[in-house]
Amino acid sequence: MSRYTDDLVLARQLADAADEITVARFRARDLAVRSKPDRTPVTDADTAVEDAIRARLGNARPADAVAGEERGGAARDTGRVWVLDPIDGTKNFLRGLPVWATLIALVADGEPVVGVISAPLLGRRWWAAAGAGAWLADAAGEHRLTVSGVSELADAYLSTTDLGSWVEHHSRESYLTLADACWENRAFGDFWSHCLVAEGAMDLAVEAVVNPWDVAAVRVLVTEAGGRFSDLDGNPGIGGGSALSTNGLLHEAALRLLRHGRTPTAPRAT
Template sequence: MTVADRSADIAIAHALAEAAGAAIRPFFRNRFDREQKADASPVTEADRAAEAAMRAILEERCSEDGIVGEEYGTVREEAARVWVLDPIDGTRAFVTGRPLFGTLIALLEEGRPVIGVIDQPILHERWTGAEGERTRFNQGFAGVRHCAHLAEAHFGSTAPAAFSGDQLDAYTRVTQDARDAIWGGDCYNYGLVALGQLDGVIEANLKLYDFAALVPVVEGAGGVMRDWKGQPLGQGSDGRVVALGDSRLLEPVLERLGG
């Protein structure tokens, strides 16, 4: 695909982000209905309103494409092109009034993420990644930080509870040798990797809608995203992800994750 070939899909992704943001903003730091899902994670009427708004646009403009969404499930999953939607990644941050959540929008072709958007609708920050293009941040460009040595690297991850015991041990083997590690941030951390503010994010037990949009954003900014075995991420990945601003960190990180 050339840059020109992606432009129409990028425009659709921006339209989805605008629609989701318009649905979310009235609820932020306001009253809204909230429920616990079967996995004990929260869901709000803002999540549902945002995904419904995006799905309506896709059904109108891309009716042959598949859709995978966190709140309303899957349609046409076997299509060659599949849009993957997470209306609010970081719902716990949203419900506590912290603008560290984001709307995630990805386009997969043959199971591979080729377009990704992270949109923070309160701060009006948007990262747009597309295969073969440099990641954009708002009206400019994103770029990772050069950091070849683990001892100089700053890492982030969402929460200790997101790891199993063995996975948390593996994460700790990495971060004990790093300069620093922070908790919290959800998808916003990956945007910070793309901006050179964080050097890495390590997470586990993610769903496709949690990570698909992040891959083009991080890699288009000069970084790398892989699973814990060093394989590229896609529709069949197991939800264990590593995002790094500098690919020279990949070998030492994977070595420690593997024990």
């Protein structure tokens, strides 16, 4: 049990509502798409999901703040804030690829304490709450998650999102140094890389650029599964602009390699 059990129940209900919207709009011929100022796409499904969740939170948790990718707000360091990414993987969503999810997190005094990640086209939902462990529901049922026990990079599986993001936001060379040190590397991308770390299927997931709504739910999932989360400087918060999830055993070794060759003035997403 967790002191946030009721909030987790609510978050899972919010994810149910989000899934109804996203599944109905997936591959819709009339899907409306526009570009945001940073040139990332947003669809009518993104805004519809965030608006629906905000409306339900307004009724269920009127005293709580809300921060979301599409409608704004900040994941502040005091009080309770629900942090939303209505569709993580919008580029996949609009291209008809099934790898996308709704991310819902509750952040209390700057610390993510509840996280739900729902990927309906993958048939998978992950959730966690502080002190209650991390869980996955899929076609095989519900499973409590535990990170892997791999202790050497030479035996590790690594995943990232996009190699091009490393050129712009961190250092392509530092990522390739880490990839070369690992046994295998993949690009499952976005939320899924981090969820696979929580499952123990991957050992490290790393992203050169993220926003708080990309990683708030991820952080509580990975840490409740026994892993470790930080930005690429080793800071454990969700506002550092980058992300590294590991099984914990590999974290420091990965940070050392990622710091090698980094461009000090690399830009971050806004």
